[in-house]
Amino acid sequence: MLLSVKSFVDDFWAALLVAVTAVLLTVYGLQRTKANNSQCPLPPGPRPLPFIGSLLELDRLKPYKTYTAWGKKYGEIMSCRILGKLYVVVSSERIARALVDKKSNIYADRPFIATNKMFGMDFNTAHLRYGDRWRAHRRVFHQTFRSEVISKYHPIQTTKAHALLYNILESPQDFFAHSHLFVTSVIMAIMYGYNVTTSKDPAVKRVERLLDLVISVLTPERAAILGAFPLLKRIPPWFPGAKIQRTAAEARVVSKDVQNIPLRWTKEQMATGKAPPSMVSDFLEQISGDRDRDYQEAILRECATSAYIAGTDSTESTFLNFVMAMILYPDVQMRAQADIDAWLGSTRLPTLEDRDHLPYIEAIFREAKRWSVVVPLAVPHVATGDQVFEGYFIPKGAGVITNMYAMSKDASVYPDPETFKPERFLTPSGALSPDFADIAFGFGRRVCPGRYLSDASVWIAIACVLSCFRIGKAVDAQGRDIEVVPRYKPGLAM
């Protein structure tokens, strides 16, 4: 669907839009001049309209489709302008590695998102600008989730995967709720030592209220409009039509709650000597005598909440993509179950120690991440210096979008890309192909810090479910299969 201005700008917004367009056209003109100062051209791309650039050509719900089509037309590195901002879109892993990995010092910034503060979301690691606060966040994540220490959490993940099995057995019709409970209970246990046993848990409900508020009002185009027209953020909440302001006010309150309430709970448990080990309790112990205590505590609070926001839906979607593949490809499922039975016998459930012995399960997992990539455009990086790459100029300040959807559907790398084929990750002898580099978690210094954690969560859930259940289509009252229609559901753009 093409973006229609009417669809996202109500009359009130439109009036203000017109009033400030003239000013912005001037700003746009200046930005263009700056970008074209080099001898080399910008990467090719669509011809922009004044100020709005190529906004009207972007598919509103699936922008990655537009970027992928542009990538085919203009090349694996292309550029476009949206609302006065220049974006370089990279559609191949080769170029993403050459730019964002190899020149990671230049591509570690994020765009300024004007609406984050307004909605109380300015704590989120994924959107912090490159600087000291972001570095402090990454230090916390590195200490907690780096590959050498991650096995510390395997017992929690395994226990929660067993709870998932029990819940599916009890009420298979509530499968989605059980999957959601699995991922939220893993994160809350690891972050705070907090045991979530029901999807109605008040701490979980509060974070979800925040995400609902942000997603319901803050569509990507509204965020872009508010970013381009900062005056709109100053409209008072009582002004007719200013619903977004009222929602933002509620979001700011809920945001404070979700950062403070679980942390306070962990502190109370620590005071009684009953706190289970967790990221928050480990760090609170370390910073107890520290002069910077308030700052350190704020960092910890922000990291724990960011981990929930970045790590629950993404992990759940990866698991659900696996489930979808098993429904659509029953032969793959049968082979996987035969492998598990051959390795484990029927005497016990899988554990994460079995992972290296089950290459076909690993190949299914890799293929699930490729087949339906859950963060199709990752999170945009921003260049903090000029670079000339293969004859193209990438100016300081340009947004760099790694189009992981295009990379995962590249037929020259993954022949027949729409088909779910775990074999593409196996050698002819059935071993795992050694040259695998996961693109699902992004690139460079902003690569996902939760990748080892979520990998272990999804793997143990996959292995446990395959060892106990046959995954198939639901049946209607007459016992006939209900057809499965894969559907895309947009979420929070990180």
Ligand code: HEM
């Ligand atoms: C399958 C599950 C997951 C996927 C596919 C995923 C994917 C991603 C991607 C693509 C990025 C952006 C990387 C880039 O900028 O190039 C990212 C960032 C991030 N992820 Fe994940 N992620 C997952 C799970 C998690 C988990 C469990 C956590 C919890 C610790 C987490 C925390 C974060 C954070 C904090 C960032 C922002 C990093 C930064 O900007 O420095 N993610 N993730």
